[in-house]
Amino acid sequence: xxxxxxxxxxxxxxxxxxxxxxEHAFSPDSWGTWRESRVAGLALAQHCFDWDxxxxxxxxxxxxxxxxxxxxxxxxxxxxxxxxxxAWGAWMQxxxxxxxxxxxxxxxxxxxxQERLWNEDMPLSPDAPSGQLRLKTEQVLCEFFKVQxxxxxxxxxxxxxxxxxxxVGKGIPATPGLTHRxxxxxxxxxxxxxxxxxxxPGCVNAVDQEARPSWEVAEWxxxxxxxxxxxxxxxxxxxxxxxxxxxxxxxxxxxxxxxxYELRFPTFREGLRPH
Numbered sequence: 127x128x129x130x131x132x133x134x135x136x137x138x139x140x141x142x143x144x145x146x147x148x149e150h151a152f153s154p155d156s157w158g159t160w161r162e163s164r165v166a167g168l169a170l171a172q173h174c175f176d177w178d179x180x181x182x183x184x185x186x187x188x189x190x191x192x193x194x195x196x197x198x199x200x201x202x203x204x205x206x207x208x209x210x211x212x213a214w215g216a217w218m219q220x221x222x223x224x225x226x227x228x229x230x231x232x233x234x235x236x237x238x239x240q241e242r243l244w245n246e247d248m249p250l251s252p253d254a255p256s257g258q259l260r261l262k263t264e265q266v267l268c269e270f271f272k273v274q275x276x277x278x279x280x281x282x283x284x285x286x287x288x289x290x291x292x293x294v295g296k297g298i299p300a301t302p303g304l305t306h307r308x309x310x311x312x313x314x315x316x317x318x319x320x321x322x323x324x325x326x327p328g329c330v331n332a333v334d335q336e337a338r339p340s341w342e343v344a345e346w347x348x349x350x351x352x353x354x355x356x357x358x359x360x361x362x363x364x365x366x367x368x369x370x371x372x373x374x375x376x377x378x379x380x381x382x383x384x385x386x387y388e389l390r391f392p393t394f395r396e397g398l399r400p401h
């Protein structure tokens with residue numbers, strides 16, 4: 127019955143937010159936010175919200191929804207981003223005090239490219255500015271909310287994957303080393319699990335069972351996907367040859383063993399194979 131369904135507020139109806147609300151059942155008074163245009167086909171309430179515009183904060187419903195924050199950092203400077211987040215957190219505490227729980231969609235980019243197996247409890251020192259901004263966001267949000275952090279690998283799914291890139295000639299992302307992935311449907315399922323388990327882990331790596339370089343996945347695709355041909359595969363840059371691949375890996379045992387989450391798409395093969 128609907129009264130037993132969880133109530134959520136999705137800040138950012140992008141790829142994940144739309145999948146989450148379309149594929150899972152939530153309380154009818156759940157809601158989501160958009161910045162530039164409403165999302166078609168969603169029955170739940172939608173509100174215009176710009177995380178960079180304090181005037182729009184008042185658009186957020188004043189209820190006890192579990193917040194799911196999918197919006198990436200706004201500022202490029204760590205100090206500016208921290209100040210902006212602190213201002214939003216303080217506003218929320220004063221004006222939306224019922225909204226204490228927040229699930230933040232971070233990234234595996236918070237982990238260094240150092241060649242080791244990284245788990246959620248290790249000290250972090252991100253190499254890239256984007257990872258530094260995400261880590262700072264995690265830290266600041268914890269000052270104002272009861273936060274559960276999800277650190278997904280590369281998010282892919284219908285309309286957003288290597289198949290689509292190859293079909294239109296976009297080429298292969300020049301990501302160094304092994305790429306950890308998660309299908310958007312699995313990521314949405316993990317969010318639901320956390321919504322239903324406030325006592326669950328405070329931080330979870332959301333990655334599938336088989337990290338592979340993007341070039342290796344693309345080579346598999348042109349052999350197995352009926353809409354792709356070997357001619358669509360661009361020439362591999364020498365810098366991305368197999369011998370140059372760093373062996374950084376992200377541990378997912380908290381997801382699989384502690385949470386006992388069963389992946390619908392355990393590897394890219396299941397996720398990208400035509401159905």
